[in-house]
Amino acid sequence: MSGIMQWQWSYLKVQGNKGYNDKLNIKNQRAIDSRQKAVNSEQRDLESLLPTACCLLFIACYFQEVAVNIIVCIKQVPDTAEVRINPETNTLVREGVPSIINPYDLHALEAALQIREQTGGKVTVITMGPPQAENALREAVSMGADEVRLISDRAFAGADTWATSYTLYKAIEKMDYDIIFCGKQAIDGDTAQVGPEVAEFLNIPHIAYVRRIDELAAGMIRVQRLMDDGYDVVEASLPVLLTVVKEINTPRFPSLKGKMAAKKTVITRMDMSAIGAEEENVGLKGSPTQVLNIFAPQVKSDRKMLQGSTEEQVAALIKELRGLKCSLQ
Amino acid sequence: MLITINAEKCTGCRECIESCPYTSIEIKGGKAFINEYCQFCRTCLSVCPEGAIVEIAEEGDKQKAGLSEYLASYRGVWVFAEQRDGRIASVAYELLGAGRRLAGDLKTDLAAVLFGADEAAAGELISWGADKVYHCGDPIFEKFNDEPYAQMLTKLIKDYKPAIVLAGATPLGRSFIPRVAARLKTGLTADCTALEIDKKTGHLLQIRPAFGGNIMATILCPENRPQIATVRPRVMKRIEADPGRKGEIIPVSSANLTSRTKVIETLKENSECRLNLQEAEIIVSGGRGMSNAKGFGMLEELAVLLGGSVGASRAAVDEGWIPYIHQVGQTGKTVCPKVYIACGISGAIQHLAGMQSSDIIVAINKNPEAPIFNAATYGIVGDVNEVIPLLIKKLKEERQ
Numbered sequence: 048m049s050g051i052m053q054w055q056w057s058y059l060k061v062q063g064n065k066g067y068n069d070k071l072n073i074k075n076q077r078a079i080d081s082r083q084k085a086v087n088s089e090q091r092d093l094e095s096l097l098p099t100a101c102c103l104l105f106i107a108c109y110f111q112e113v114a115v116n117i118i119v120c121i122k123q124v125p126d127t128a129e130v131r132i133n134p135e136t137n138t139l140v141r142e143g144v145p146s147i148i149n150p151y152d153l154h155a156l157e158a159a160l161q162i163r164e165q166t167g168g169k170v171t172v173i174t175m176g177p178p179q180a181e182n183a184l185r186e187a188v189s190m191g192a193d194e195v196r197l198i199s200d201r202a203f204a205g206a207d208t209w210a211t212s213y214t215l216y217k218a219i220e221k222m223d224y225d226i227i228f229c230g231k232q233a234i235d236g237d238t239a240q241v242g243p244e245v246a247e248f249l250n251i252p253h254i255a256y257v258r259r260i261d262e263l264a265a266g267m268i269r270v271q272r273l274m275d276d277g278y279d280v281v282e283a284s285l286p287v288l289l290t291v292v293k294e295i296n297t298p299r300f301p302s303l304k305g306k307m308a309a310k311k312t313v314i315t316r317m318d319m320s321a322i323g324a325e326e327e328n329v330g331l332k333g334s335p336t337q338v339l340n341i342f343a344p345q346v347k348s349d350r351k352m353l354q355g356s357t358e359e360q361v362a363a364l365i366k367e368l369r370g371l372k373c374s375l376q
Numbered sequence: 377m378l379i380t381i382n383a384e385k386c387t388g389c390r391e392c393i394e395s396c397p398y399t400s401i402e403i404k405g406g407k408a409f410i411n412e413y414c415q416f417c418r419t420c421l422s423v424c425p426e427g428a429i430v431e432i433a434e435e436g437d438k439q440k441a442g443l444s445e446y447l448a449s450y451r452g453v454w455v456f457a458e459q460r461d462g463r464i465a466s467v468a469y470e471l472l473g474a475g476r477r478l479a480g481d482l483k484t485d486l487a488a489v490l491f492g493a494d495e496a497a498a499g500e501l502i503s504w505g506a507d508k509v510y511h512c513g514d515p516i517f518e519k520f521n522d523e524p525y526a527q528m529l530t531k532l533i534k535d536y537k538p539a540i541v542l543a544g545a546t547p548l549g550r551s552f553i554p555r556v557a558a559r560l561k562t563g564l565t566a567d568c569t570a571l572e573i574d575k576k577t578g579h580l581l582q583i584r585p586a587f588g589g590n591i592m593a594t595i596l597c598p599e600n601r602p603q604i605a606t607v608r609p610r611v612m613k614r615i616e617a618d619p620g621r622k623g624e625i626i627p628v629s630s631a632n633l634t635s636r637t638k639v640i641e642t643l644k645e646n647s648e649c650r651l652n653l654q655e656a657e658i659i660v661s662g663g664r665g666m667s668n669a670k671g672f673g674m675l676e677e678l679a680v681l682l683g684g685s686v687g688a689s690r691a692a693v694d695e696g697w698i699p700y701i702h703q704v705g706q707t708g709k710t711v712c713p714k715v716y717i718a719c720g721i722s723g724a725i726q727h728l729a730g731m732q733s734s735d736i737i738v739a740i741n742k743n744p745e746a747p748i749f750n751a752a753t754y755g756i757v758g759d760v761n762e763v764i765p766l767l768i769k770k771l772k773e774e775r776q
Contacts, residue, residue: 125397127588127706127729150707177398177412205416208566212558234706235587238566243522243554252523252636255551258700269640273701274547275460276651277644279520283637293707294700331416335563335600338417341593344585344732352755360756361766364738365774367754368715 114167115225115263115285117159119192120215120245121152121174123183124235148183151230153190153298154291159228160191161296162263169193171222175203175214181314189301189309200318205331208236212244214329217322219249226268227288231256239290246288253288254281258295378432379416381408385428395423397587443599449537450601453479453486456529456543456553457501457509459493460520464500466655467544467609472505474571474612475542478580479507481573487538491528492517495625502623505615509623510536514630519639520548526555527633533560538602540580542571545606546654557604563597565605567710569733571612580605588706588729609654610712611733645701651685653704658684659713661704661731664691665720665741665760672698674764675719681771687711687731689721705730720760723748740764 125144159170172187174180175198184195198218206214219227227246232239239255246253256273263269266285271278273292301309319329327333351367353360388406400414408428420429455475457468472488479486488506490498491514498511510532516524525548533541533556543549545567557564570583574596580603582595597603645651653659660679662672672686679686687704688697704711706726716734720741721727728751731737739752742759749755756763 125587127590127725201412204412204414208554208564209557209561212554236566237586237588239550240554240557240564240566243551244558247526247555247558253551253555254637255522256547271643272547274520274642275465275654277642277701279642280640281521281637282640287636292700335557335561335597336565337596337598339581339594339596341417341419341586341591344589344592350750350755351753352749352757357756357758357762358766360758361763361770364754364756364767365770368736368738 115162116168116223117162117170118219118222118224118227119152119156119159119170119172119187120227120229120242121156121172121183121187122149122230122233122235123147123174123176123180124149124233127234146179146182148186149230149233149235151232151234151291151293153230154293154295155228155230155289156187156190156192157296157298158260158289158291159226160299162226162260163191163193166263168225171196171224173198173215173218175199175206175211175218177204178316184314185309185312186301188312189305190299191302191305195312195314197314197316198322199316200329202319202326202330202332205334206329207334207336208238208240208244209335210329210331210333212241212248213333214322214324215241215245216248217324218317219245221323225285225287227251227286229288229290231290231292242288242290249286249288251286251288252283253290254283255290257289257291260295379410379414379418379420380430380432381410382428382430383407385426386424387426387428389425391425392420392423392429395420447539447599447601450539452484452536452538453482453540454533454538454542454602455486455488455501455506456541456549457488457490458544458546458548459490459497460548462493462497462518464490464493464497465544465546465609467546467607468501469504469614469617470609470612471542471544471607472501473614474607475540476505476615478540478571478573481575482539482578484539487536489529489532491525498625502625503617503619503621505621507623509625510628511625512628512630514633516630516633516635519642520552521635521637521639522552522555523635523637524630524633525552526559528630529553529556530559531631532628533602541602541604543604543606545608549606553604553606560602562600562602562604563595565595565597565603568605568607569611571605571607579603585729585733588726589732590725590729608710608712608733645699651701653685653687653702653709653711653713656685656711656713658682658715658717659687659704659711659731659734660684660717660719661687661689661721662692662698662719662760663689663721663727664695665722666692666697667720667761669697671720671760674768678717678764678768678771681768682715684713684715687716689724689727718748718752719764721748722746723751 123146126147163170170192171194172192173196174183181197229242243253254272257270258273259271261269269282271280353363386407392408393401398415400411401408453475455471458465475486485507487508488501490511498509501509543553565582568582568584572581574581579596579598582605586593660675662675675686688702690705693700693703706729710730712733715736716731717738723746732751737752738754739748740756740760740763744757
């Protein structure tokens with residue numbers, strides 16, 4: 048039985064995701080035919096193969112059901128490692144800071160691609176951002192995304208997490224999906240709020256901080272999520288939104304073929320009217336929160352390098368720590 | 377609102393270009409021009425030496441009719457008190473400390489909201505500062521599932537209309553509170569490290585780090601209520617517990633709570649010391665300089681001696697010396713202990729982002745040029761394989 052499973056599995060892989068739902072039955076029949084011929088040559092009774100054939104068809108149907116459509120939400124962010132603030136003017140210094148795909152979102156995309164490789168289906172990557180966010184989408188194609196959409200409109204600018212989530216919800220609402228993947232948070236805003244908010248707008252469940260996918264079956268998924276002091280094993284019905292931590296996988300590098308595809312990809316751009324969003328709910332106007340000001344974090348100035356031999360330094364450290372009111376046992 | 381350039385005043389000096397975090401300013405025909413990258417962050421306004429960048433209010437920005445009545449209909453400060461296995465998380469007590477101060481400034485009551493746990497736990501919250509506790513003991517809250525938590529808190533907020541709601545910026549709070557904010561169409565500010573009341577307007581000033589801790593931002597939610605914030609654990613100060621404090625426990629009944637997720641089991645990592653880094657007073661953390669997994673055995677011994685937890689840099693986790701749950705930094709946990717001991721950690725900006733708000737930072741590194749020393753309160757230049765065993769030995773000697 049396990050041999051059949053493997054065979055069926057690789058068969059689905061070869062099928063890829065291009066309309067295999069239609070072709071499945073015909074091809075499956077052909078596959079069964081050829082297998083039967085092979086067995087015939089072994090002089091075995093054809094009738095005894097009937098259960099096997101039925102079994103194969105059953106498995107094919109099973110996996111056909113499991114084939115999932117996945118949406119991955121990504122964000123183009125400045126590489127925050129390079130962002131600094133000028134303490135004199137209280138302004139950001141961002142000269143020459145490159146834009147990258149938010150690192151967590153690469154893990155989200157990788158998780159989606161891995162599922163597609165096992166079950167078939169389609170991976171669609173969407174991003175809300177200025178026209179230049181197109182670059183992030185091309186990178187997603189080079190990693191293997193099937194389709195990409197740029198949600199972009201002048202009216203979206205200045206959106207906080209509420210308005211961003213509303214906009215993504217309007218864009219996703221009419222799409223066909225079983226799973227939505229998001230990174231745990233974006234490294235510029237560090238809020239971790241957009242994923243769960245999108246799920247609420249779509250009226251679907253979500254699981255945040257997912258570190259492993261244990262099982263995906265028809266209509267349900269079982270995952271492990273990271274909590275304060277351990278992990279929860281959680282099941283959810285599909286469709287579901289998952290936000291992932293970096294522990295879940297190692298994102299692949301773009302393939303050469305992917306890079307070629309990325310160059311040729313036509314990026315679908317959707318504006319406010321295309322997604323059917325209401326103006327009072329998007330961008331700055333739709334944002335309940337405002338940034339009042341920004342300033343540089345306080346720099347601690349009480350630095351003290353300990354001196355002397357290693358032994359003396361260690362003794363000095365223990366003395367310093369004892370002087371504090373912390374609970375050194 | 378719109379940010380534009382007054383072309384008559386603009387000299388094309390390019391000062392504003394560098395200041396823009398979204399690269400939204402370019403030079404066109406010798407004058408600055410703001411393109412569609414603009415996020416209205418207002419950073420450029422103060423930079424222009426000519427005052428040529430101006431903020432223009434649009435028609436719709438005028439005060440909405442009835443706004444002040446709407447705002448006034450929301451009163452009181454709420455703290456969402458998180459529990460795991462019936463035990464109240466320590467961040468809840470910190471939030472009560474912060475909430476007490478805010479409620480004092482606003483001259484209103486402080487209420488706690490508790491889902492799950494028992495009445496004794498609700499009573500605890502009163503002794504730690506709450507005037508009222510809204511308690512829902514429905515067994516559905518025993519395990520954490522986002523939907524029933526969000527449904528119940530949304531319902532309570534609609535019924536009682538608090539002006540401010542605070543929750544811990546823990547995996548639980550940061551997961552379900554966004555659903556509440558989405559449903560209520562109100563502002564939510566993540567992972568705040570300071571909270572103040574604006575004396576003039578009574579709005580909550582929510583201060584939080586962004587861009588990996590490289591900048592701080594003050595966030596306002598001026599026209600929507602409640603103002604909701606998640607607050608970083610260990611940042612706010614508790615008040616003294618007073619078992620004699622009087623307060624009221626208000627039992628609330630749940631209705632129509634549904635969940636499409638189900639917690640099957642809870643797994644704990646095997647570790648001698650506490651795993652919840654966000655609650656730890658002392659963290660002993662290791663990086664690439666620890667050389668191998670054995671090095672982390674040494675750190676664990678030290679952590680147990682000090683009653684602390686073990687943390688790690690990304691490099692050490694990537695090497696497989698310690699599980700990801702211990703990782704501190706931008707792609708791991710953000711921690712704020714009293715003492716953070718960084719062993720063999722060079723101090724990349726991504727790591728600093730996760731621990732620089734610690735009260736005391738001790739750096740042990742053999743490279744005197746390592747950037748960790750710039751963030752450190754106390755620095756020891758030396759080999760971790762010599763320093764840490766010595767530290768362990770001395771601490772053990774003192775105990776005897």
